Amino acid sequence: MASNAAMITITGVDGSRWTVAGQGRGQEGVELATSPSGLYDAPVSTIWNQTAFQIGSSFGGYRINKRDVVFAVNIFQTPGLAWESVDSAWRKAWAYDRDSTMTITTDYGTRALALRLSEQPDFKPEKDPHLKRWGKVVMTCIAGNPWWVESDVTSSWTSTIDTIGGAIQSGSLTVANPTDQPMWLKWVCSAPGKWTLPDFSWIAGDRDAARMVTLPLAARGQDLTVDTDPMEEMIVAADKSQFWALMNGVSFLYPVPPYTPSTSMPVKVTGAPTGASIMAVQQRNWSRPWGLQ
Structure with missing residues (x-):
């Protein structure tokens, strides 16, 4: 053609x-x-x-x-x-x-x-x-x-039960990185709720192959934007509070490697009402203006 x-x-x-x-x-x-x-x-x-x-x-x-x-x-x-x-x-x-x-x-x-x-x-x-x-x-x-930047791709998950009483609900989102560059995920988490997010090393058999990071409990009005890129502010709360200080030094470590196919990644939430939601924002950064798919 x-x-x-x-x-x-x-x-x-x-x-x-x-x-x-x-x-x-x-x-x-x-x-x-x-x-x-x-x-x-x-x-x-x-x-x-x-x-x-x-x-x-x-x-x-x-x-x-x-x-x-x-x-x-x-x-x-x-x-x-x-x-x-x-x-x-x-x-x-x-x-x-x-x-x-x-x-x-x-x-x-x-x-x-x-x-x-x-x-x-x-x-x-x-x-x-x-x-x-x-x-x-x-x-x-x-x-x-x-980087030559393509439009972000998103995937999301919404809870179907009330977990304010201490229950935990698990879900999953689909993540892929078709580019030639590592991809640092962004997570947008509703509040109130206590979210657990994946931070996989993507190395089979590695001790962090299934690593998960649990965030502190966010109060109502503290919707969170989590940027796993170490060059960016890790957590920004909607109420502008210094929410990141509650992490006690725990940080995200791993990007999604280049050419990672569609992969289901687990998330968990507790302390949240029915309808609590999370979105994974997947940036598309390329070395070239075309090709390398």
């Missing part, structure tokens, strides 16, 4: 939308020029260590860096808008301290990359663009988060 051209759009900090490649390209007066760089694999630096008399070096890991993206656009006048007006509108779509969004859609899905300017746009016209009604502008950008 023949593939369609990728459609690339830019959503500006001002809410404007520009189709720069693919179907409808240039309809706002801006189209992507040739040879963009930094859009493919996420940038990585490998680490190699060497002792004083060692022959060669030993692999010490790798670091995922910010993404530097450089691309040029052709800007031209459109019916009803002079070249200068289009050029000005395009510039107003970008900022140094706020993110614009580049979105790439192929036959297999849509992924987005948050970008902001890292230096001023470069413009070197050979002739006055007001006369040519065309100009080429080079955009130099940074993506602090280097």
Whole structure:
């Protein structure tokens, strides 16, 4: 089956939308020029260590860096808008301290990359663009988060009995990670209730292969958002209380590995009314704007 051209759009900090490649390209007066760089694999630096008399070096890991993206656009006048007006509108779509969004859609899905300017746009016209009604502008950008992000996927479970009197009800949710990157789950838990959540190591035979983490009892009005990513605040309560302090140092340890198929994961709740609910939010982060499925 023949593939369609990728459609690339830019959503500006001002809410404007520009189709720069693919179907409808240039309809706002801006189209992507040739040879963009930094859009493919996420940038990585490998680490190699060497002792004083060692022959060669030993692999010490790798670091995922910010993404530097450089691309040029052709800007031209459109019916009803002079070249200068289009050029000005395009510039107003970008900022140094706020993110614009580049979105790439192929036959297999849509992924987005948050970008902001890292230096001023470069413009070197050979002739006055007001006369040519065309100009080429080079955009130099940074993506602090280097991942191409697909829309989150969610799964949920709702209790069917009242557990306020001390009963415990078990349930399950389906989790999958089709991406090439580890996935840190987010959990959204209703309150009141005392929830027990999975934190599997995903290693067969490992002592943490079926690890579970029990949260403290949340009172009414303390609906919880639990982020297992160690770089984020672990627990945020709806009432803004420091609920995380009640964990006594217990934390979540494991992401869902890349290419994990659909898996049923157990949850438990007690101290909650009928209808208590929990949702697993599954982020989709990719190294590339397409492929790797």
